[in-house]
Amino acid sequence: MEKRVYAHLGETLWLERLENGLPVYVIPKPGFQKKYAFFATNYGGMDLKFRLDGVAHQTPAGVAHFLEHKMFDTKDGNALQTLAANAASPNAFTSWDITGYYFESTEGFYENLKVLLSFVSQPWFTQESVDKEQGIIGQEIQMIEDDPEWMVLQNLLSALYVNHPIKISVAGSRASIAEITADTLYACHRAFYHPGNMVLCVCGDVDPEAVVSIARQVLPAGAGPKAERDHGPAEPAEAAKGETEQAMAVSIPICQIGFKADPAAGGEGHLRQEIVGGLLGEALCGTSSPLYARLYREGLVNKSFSISYLAYTGCAFLCAGGECRDGRALRDALLAEGARIAREGVDEAFFQRLKKASYGSLVRALNSFEALCVAQAQGHFTGADYLTFPEVFQSVTAADLQAAAKAWIIPERTALSVICPKEEERA
Numbered sequence: 001m002e003k004r005v006y007a008h009l010g011e012t013l014w015l016e017r018l019e020n021g022l023p024v025y026v027i028p029k030p031g032f033q034k035k036y037a038f039f040a041t042n043y044g045g046m047d048l049k050f051r052l053d054g055v056a057h058q059t060p061a062g063v064a065h066f067l068e069h070k071m072f073d074t075k076d077g078n079a080l081q082t083l084a085a086n087a088a089s090p091n092a093f094t095s096w097d098i099t100g101y102y103f104e105s106t107e108g109f110y111e112n113l114k115v116l117l118s119f120v121s122q123p124w125f126t127q128e129s130v131d132k133e134q135g136i137i138g139q140e141i142q143m144i145e146d147d148p149e150w151m152v153l154q155n156l157l158s159a160l161y162v163n164h165p166i167k168i169s170v171a172g173s174r175a176s177i178a179e180i181t182a183d184t185l186y187a188c189h190r191a192f193y194h195p196g197n198m199v200l201c202v203c204g205d206v207d208p209e210a211v212v213s214i215a216r217q218v219l220p221a222g223a224g225p226k227a228e229r230d231h232g233p234a235e236p237a238e239a240a241k242g243e244t245e246q247a248m249a250v251s252i253p254i255c256q257i258g259f260k261a262d263p264a265a266g267g268e269g270h271l272r273q274e275i276v277g278g279l280l281g282e283a284l285c286g287t288s289s290p291l292y293a294r295l296y297r298e299g300l301v302n303k304s305f306s307i308s309y310l311a312y313t314g315c316a317f318l319c320a321g322g323e324c325r326d327g328r329a330l331r332d333a334l335l336a337e338g339a340r341i342a343r344e345g346v347d348e349a350f351f352q353r354l355k356k357a358s359y360g361s362l363v364r365a366l367n368s369f370e371a372l373c374v375a376q377a378q379g380h381f382t383g384a385d386y387l388t389f390p391e392v393f394q395s396v397t398a399a400d401l402q403a404a405a406k407a408w409i410i411p412e413r414t415a416l417s418v419i420c421p422k423e424e425e426r427a
Contacts, residue, residue, distance in 0.1 A: 001208055008390040009366060013376075014208035021196030021223035024215055025376050026208035029369070035109040035204030036369035039120055040100035040377045042199075043192035045170030046312065047097070049230040052191045059188060060179040062137070062172015065094040067185050069133055070125055071101070079119035088112040096166055097312045098378060104369065109206060110214060117200070117218040123189045125182040138174045148248045148419040155244045156256045156319060156417035162240045163232040164315050194224020199380045201373035231314050237262075239415040243328075247422045255327030257334055260413040261309070261316040261404070267383040272392050273316065275358070277309030280401045281318050282354045283346045284337055284409065291337045300330055318408065327418045338409025341402060351398040359393055 002015045014026040045064050050057050071092070072079045083090040083103050090103035090112075101120050105112050144150045154169055161167040202211050239260055264273040285291045285307050295301045304322035311317075324330050346354075365371045379386030 006387045016212045020221055023199050024212050025201045026211050027203045029204050032205050033106045034104055035206055036104045036373055037113050037116055038100055038102040038201045038373035038377055039116055040098055040199055041192050042197050042381045043099055044095050044097040046165040047229055048165055050191055051228040052225055061168050061176040063180055063188055064099055065171050066177055066180050067188055068092050068094045068099050070185055071120055073124055074119050075124050082115055083112055086112055094170055096170055113214050114218055121219055125185050127182045130182050134177055137177055141171050141174055148250050148254050152254050152256045152417050152419045156258045159241050159244045159415035159417055160239050160258045160260050162236055164235045165231055166312055166315050191227040195219055196223030199377045201376045203369040203373050238412045243416045245418045245420055248419050250419055250421050252323045253325055254419040255324045256319050256321035256417045257331045258415045259318040259408045261408045263314050264311045264316050270382040271384040274311055275393055275396050276400045276404055279354055279358055280404050281307040281309050283401055285320055327416050331416045338405045342406035345402040346398045348398055362389055
C-alpha cells in the first residue's frame with residue numbers, strides 16, 4: 001500500500017488500487033472507538049443519458065435515486081436491517097453526481113464492511129418490489145415538492161441552466177419514476193456500479209491491510225464496462241432566464257439568487273476553484289462582510305440568509321438567499337457589490353481574515369469521519385487529492401477573487417428564484 005503523510009494536517013492516508021480498478025483510501029484514527037466506511041459510485045441524478053457497449057441509453061429522471069433505495073434489498077432480506085442488527089448505523093444518499101452508501105460502528109466493523117461491499121455490488125431486484133417502491137418514492141417526491149426550501153433551489157437551477165441536467169430534480173417526478181423497471185435498474189447498475197467507477201474510503205482505528213483484504217475478497221475481480229456519459233449540448237455562459245416565481249404556503253417570501261460560474265477543471269484546479277468560490281461568497285455577502293451587515297440593518301436579510309459555492313460535473317454556481325421580502329433588491333445589491341469587487345478588488349486585510357477563517361473551518365471538518373471520507377471520495381472523482389488543500393489554499397490570492405467576481409457576478413449570469421406566499425397567506 002502507498003503511504004501518504006500530510007504534515008500540515010497531522011494526517012496519514014493509506015492508498016491501494018485493486019486489480020479491478022477500485023481505489024481504497026484508509027485514514028487511520030488510532031484510539032477512536034467509532035469507525036466509518038463510505039462506498040461511493042461516480043453516478044448521480046444528472047447521469048440520465050449514456051452509451052454502454054455501443055448502445056445508447058436514455059433513462060428516466062430519478063433513476064439514480066431510485067436505484068439507491070433498491071440497493072438495500074437482498075435475496076435474504078434487507079441490508080439495512082442486517083447492518084443495524086450488527087450494531088451499525090447505515091444510510092445512503094444520492095446527489096447530482098455521486099451516490100454513496102455508508103455506515104458507522106464501534107464494533108463488528110469488518111463484518112459490517114463485508115455486508116456493505118456485498119449488497120452494493122450484488123444487485124437483486126424484482127418487478128414486484130420495483131412497483132412497490134414507486135409508491136414509496138412517489139410519496140417522497142410529493143413531500144419535497146411541498147417543501148419551499150427545496151423548490152426555490154430547484155427552480156433556481158432551472159433558471160440558471162439551459163441544457164445541463166443539473167436542472168432536473170435528483171428525485172425525478174412521479175411520472176418519470178413510473179417508467180422505471182427492474183431492467184432499467186440492472187442496466188444502470190452494470191454501467192456505473194463496478195469497481196472501476198467506485199471508491200472506498202474508511203476512517204477510524206482500523207488495519208488498512210484488513211480493509212483491502214476484505215475488498216478483494218468480496219468485490220468482483222474485473223473493473224466492468226466503461227459507460228460514456230452524455231450531459232447534453234454545450235452549456236452557454238449566460239443564465240437560461242433572469243427570474244422565476246412560484247406561489248406556495250409560506251408566510252414570508254423565500255428567494256435564492258444564483259450566479260453561474262465557469263465549470264471547474266479537473267484535478268487540483270477543481271479544488272482550487274472550490275476554495276476561490278467559497279471565499280468569493282464570503283467576501284461578497286458572508287456574515288462578516290460589510291454588505292451583509294448593511295442588508296441586515298436594513299431588514300433585507302435575516303439569520304436565514306446563507307451563501308455558498310457548489311460545483312458538480314460540468315457546472316458550478318454561487319447561490320445566496322433565504323427569507324427576503326424583496327428578492328430583486330437583494331439581487332441588485334449582490335450584483336452591485338460584485339461589480340465593486342471586480343473594480344476595486346478585496347481589501348487585503350479582510351481577505352486574510354476570510355482566508356484564515358475558511359481554512360480553520362476545513363481543518364475542523366477533519367474531525368468528522370463522515371465529512372473526511374465524503375470529501376476524499378468526491379476529490380477522487382474530480383481527480384484531486386482533498387488532503388492537499390493546505391497547499392492549494394496558500395496559492396489563492398485576493399486577485400483570484402477579483403477575477404472570479406468579474407467573470408461570474410454579472411447580470412447575464414444571474415438568476416432569481418422566488419417562492420412567494422399564496423393569496424390566502426397574503427391576506
